[in-house]
Amino acid sequence: MDKSLRTPVIAGNWKMNLTPAAAKALIEEVKPLVADAGCGVVFCVPYVDIAAAAEAAAGSNIKIGAQNVHWESKGAYTGEISAEMLQAVGAEYAVIGHSERRQFFGETDVTVNLRVKAALAAGLKVILCNGELLEQRQQGITMEVVRYQTKINLAGVSASALANVIIAYEPVWAIGTGLTATPEQANEVCKGIRQLLAELYDADTAAKAVIQYGGSMNAANAADLLAQYDIDGGLIGGASLKAKDFAAIVAAASA
Ligand code: PGA
Numbered sequence: 001m002d003k004s005l006r007t008p009v010i011a012g013n014w015k016m017n018l019t020p021a022a023a024k025a026l027i028e029e030v031k032p033l034v035a036d037a038g039c040g041v042v043f044c045v046p047y048v049d050i051a052a053a054a055e056a057a058a059g060s061n062i063k064i065g066a067q068n069v070h071w072e073s074k075g076a077y078t079g080e081i082s083a084e085m086l087q088a089v090g091a092e093y094a095v096i097g098h099s100e101r102r103q104f105f106g107e108t109d110v111t112v113n114l115r116v117k118a119a120l121a122a123g124l125k126v127i128l129c130n131g132e133l134l135e136q137r138q139q140g141i142t143m144e145v146v147r148y149q150t151k152i153n154l155a156g157v158s159a160s161a162l163a164n165v166i167i168a169y170e171p172v173w174a175i176g177t178g179l180t181a182t183p184e185q186a187n188e189v190c191k192g193i194r195q196l197l198a199e200l201y202d203a204d205t206a207a208k209a210v211i212q213y214g215g216s217m218n219a220a221n222a223a224d225l226l227a228q229y230d231i232d233g234g235l236i237g238g239a240s241l242k243a244k245d246f247a248a249i250v251a252a253a254s255a
Helices: 020-034 047-057 083-088 099-104 109-122 134-138 142-153 183-200 203-208 222-226 243-254
Strands: 009-013 040-044 062-066 093-096 125-130 165-169 210-214 233-236
Touching (some): 020 047, 020 062, 020 243, 047 062, 109 142, 125 142, 142 183, 183 210, 183 222, 222 243, 233 243
Parallel strands (some): 009 233, 062 093, 125 165
16 A cells, blocks of 8 residues: 555634634635645635635635535425535535534434435535544544444445545544544554455555544644554644644645
């Protein structure tokens, strides 16, 4: 397997931060700093920011995404947004299965799978998140948990569709806590996910899959994480709200 088969992707996840005006300002600030990036650059923004962010990013190498997507194209689903709606305002990506959705909003592996399939069918690119809780790591079942999640979340997704899926390994204990998995811990799980993809699909599909690490990745620790063989980028929360920090992570992924 050859790391150069894969182009890394650095994706910012703004979570519930920034108004449309602030979104536009941050994209304008980041744009020149990442113009020469040797990796993919994405911001996954609040729904109401997508149009402003897409307008600010137009003509640049920055792509815009949402932080979730519903599995139906329309209907009586109060509070939900469809893939078609996201695309109509300029989103090309959707984060699906983020641990905050799973923990605080009752998302299950089954609903994550429905969202993944619908997003891919509509032509969105997917950033599919998985990861273990602290107790699960302490119990030594990290890989079982991540394999279980990934298997259900990808059920019914073909090898060709998987080219439009980025898997983000995000240990829940590392998200927003300032605790980062060590490069070795992060790589071990990303490698295990790649191994699972080889089992579910084939060696070539697995070798080409983009697998990110997420969880307190920042300007200081990004280079060591991204140097790992099976880590192809990052999903960045807090540090994606600061132009210089985000650009430094993009630079680390481009090196
Ligand atoms: P963090 O968030 O970088 O703030 O830990 C990562 C994420 O939730 O994707």
